[in-house]
Amino acid sequence: xxxxxVLIVDDEDLARAVLRELLAAHPEVEIVGEAANGFAAxxxxxxxxxxxxxxxxxxxxxxxxxxxxLLGEKVAVIFVTAYDEFALKAFDVHAVDxxxxxxxxxxxxxxxxxxxxxxxxxxxxxxxxxxxxSAVAVAAAAQPPGRPIERxxxxxxxxxxxxxxxxxxxxxxxxxxxxxxxAGKRLLKQQTMGELEAQLDGSRFVRVHRSYLLNIERLARxxxxxxxxxxxxxxxxxxxxxxxxxxxxxxxxLG
Amino acid sequence: MHPMIERPVRLVAYLGVAAMFGVLLALxxxxxxxxxxxxxxxxxxxxxxxxxxxxxxxxxxxxxxPSSRAGAPQLVLLLTLAxxxxxxxxxxxxHLWAAALAASAGxxxxxxxxxxxxxxxxxxxxxxxxxxxxxHFLFVVVERSRDAERRGLEREVHAREAELKSLKAQxxxxxxxxxxxxxSALIGSDxxxxxxxxxxxxxxxxxxxxxxxxxxxxxxxxIYLAETYLAIEEVRFGARLQARFHVAEATLTFAVPxxxxxxxxxxxxxxxxxxxxxxxxxxxxxxxxGEHLELVxxxxxxxxxxxxxxxxxxLANVRARIEALFGHRARIDVEALxxxxxxxxxxxxxxxx
Numbered sequence: 001x002x003x004x005x006v007l008i009v010d011d012e013d014l015a016r017a018v019l020r021e022l023l024a025a026h027p028e029v030e031i032v033g034e035a036a037n038g039f040a041a042x043x044x045x046x047x048x049x050x051x052x053x054x055x056x057x058x059x060x061x062x063x064x065x066x067x068x069x070l071l072g073e074k075v076a077v078i079f080v081t082a083y084d085e086f087a088l089k090a091f092d093v094h095a096v097d098x099x100x101x102x103x104x105x106x107x108x109x110x111x112x113x114x115x116x117x118x119x120x121x122x123x124x125x126x127x128x129x130x131x132x133x134s135a136v137a138v139a140a141a142a143q144p145p146g147r148p149i150e151r152x153x154x155x156x157x158x159x160x161x162x163x164x165x166x167x168x169x170x171x172x173x174x175x176x177x178x179x180x181x182x183a184g185k186r187l188l189k190q191q192t193m194g195e196l197e198a199q200l201d202g203s204r205f206v207r208v209h210r211s212y213l214l215n216i217e218r219l220a221r222x223x224x225x226x227x228x229x230x231x232x233x234x235x236x237x238x239x240x241x242x243x244x245x246x247x248x249x250x251x252x253x254l255g
Numbered sequence: 256m257h258p259m260i261e262r263p264v265r266l267v268a269y270l271g272v273a274a275m276f277g278v279l280l281a282l283x284x285x286x287x288x289x290x291x292x293x294x295x296x297x298x299x300x301x302x303x304x305x306x307x308x309x310x311x312x313x314x315x316x317x318x319x320x321p322s323s324r325a326g327a328p329q330l331v332l333l334l335t336l337a338x339x340x341x342x343x344x345x346x347x348x349x350h351l352w353a354a355a356l357a358a359s360a361g362x363x364x365x366x367x368x369x370x371x372x373x374x375x376x377x378x379x380x381x382x383x384x385x386x387x388x389x390x391h392f393l394f395v396v397v398e399r400s401r402d403a404e405r406r407g408l409e410r411e412v413h414a415r416e417a418e419l420k421s422l423k424a425q426x427x428x429x430x431x432x433x434x435x436x437x438x439s440a441l442i443g444s445d446x447x448x449x450x451x452x453x454x455x456x457x458x459x460x461x462x463x464x465x466x467x468x469x470x471x472x473x474x475x476x477x478i479y480l481a482e483t484y485l486a487i488e489e490v491r492f493g494a495r496l497q498a499r500f501h502v503a504e505a506t507l508t509f510a511v512p513x514x515x516x517x518x519x520x521x522x523x524x525x526x527x528x529x530x531x532x533x534x535x536x537x538x539x540x541x542x543x544x545g546e547h548l549e550l551v552x553x554x555x556x557x558x559x560x561x562x563x564x565x566x567x568x569x570l571a572n573v574r575a576r577i578e579a580l581f582g583h584r585a586r587i588d589v590e591a592l593x594x595x596x597x598x599x600x601x602x603x604x605x606x607x608x
Contacts, residue, residue, distance in 0.1 A: 012492065013493045018439050037532050061557070082432035
């Protein structure tokens, strides 16, 4: 049987070292790489396409949950953390297992067995039918409960963009993608408008049109275009269509 | 609520005293302007009771008086004017009442008798008003001292609670688990370092558990604790964490509440350094500034860091503790910039016991 290819992600050298040492006792596992932060983890995971990630949760730049959101359905994850309070969230995002530091060798063995079983299951399934969670579930898990998201993560051409919401001008739906307008540039993310709208703070981003979500702070003025149809003119001069329902939403928000 | 009206027993006693003054006044009227005793009583008793109520109103201005002695001459002047006004109103009422009694109850000589006794009424009016003011003032003083006592007790309870909380916060289980994970890693690769880590952890926990019960400790002990804590975290974070101490020699013997720095240093590591890929330096400074001991903890931080959970608990705790212990004599300032975070504590500079 081919060994499982794993990537170790932890910002502490010693935490990676102890996993490396413990995994040496498992010939069914091959360590293909290590990353010390979330950005590096996403990059390496794309390059190396590992089967399994050992993933710390509290890391600089991107949390473990955010790394999982960016990697989507490609990889199985075992969380390794000193915090027991994320265990429920980890179940929500269908993590293979949740190991507490300090990691016990026997417990690690169990986790590896589970991962092997999960991978075998996935391979037996026809391709494209994954039991992985949706991006929404993972994005929700990456946030403190009940709070709208504060930043959007976008992976494009091997780079990860962390977009604080304040930097987004508007979002346009294009087929299966969302196009985020940021200071005149566009960034693409595979997500539906409905999903994103549900994650955002409704008092900051308004669905002004079937295909447009607008950052309310960018709105300069509204112009009547035709009967029941308006144009929103943004601070930088960009013009965005506004539907009848969109107009009603804006009016309700702006009074 | 007025303290006299608050309890019926007090009100009855007060009105009893007023009636007694009424009888006395009637006897005086009888002496100055002889006539029927019943007439004098009919005049004086109701007037005394009414004046009793009139004097109750002085409670409200008295309660507003500042507790300091500042402006005493103005107060005396104000009191004099108020007593004259009050006595004048009362005397006018007496005049009307005497006329009314003459018309309806047949005491036809009362207006004339009242005219003779008018100066007496005025003087008694002033005297009773001053007396009432003094009694009310006494009430206010007693009430204020009771209040102060209660507030002192409350403050003490708050301080104890905050201390308990700080004790809990200081035993951060994640710190323990992460440190044990480091020990577990070092046992394989560097046994002497693992052993050193055990000594550091033992030192930290022994010290911090022991200090929690004390009311105050020398700054040197707090600094020892901070050094040990940072030495442990340096093992975990490796080159990402550096610690620098600028502690003026003379400050080491000053008294500080135990574990007052610890939550702030934990914050600097967890909400500052831990979010930086390249890490950074935590600086701890102690200096004497005039009558104060100044403690400064500073760390770099990531401007894009996500809103952290649990941040501010440690800081709020320290704030509550020093407020409870020192009130206005201590201060805590926070300077949160995008790329750095700085907390400055000013405590009274007192030598440790």
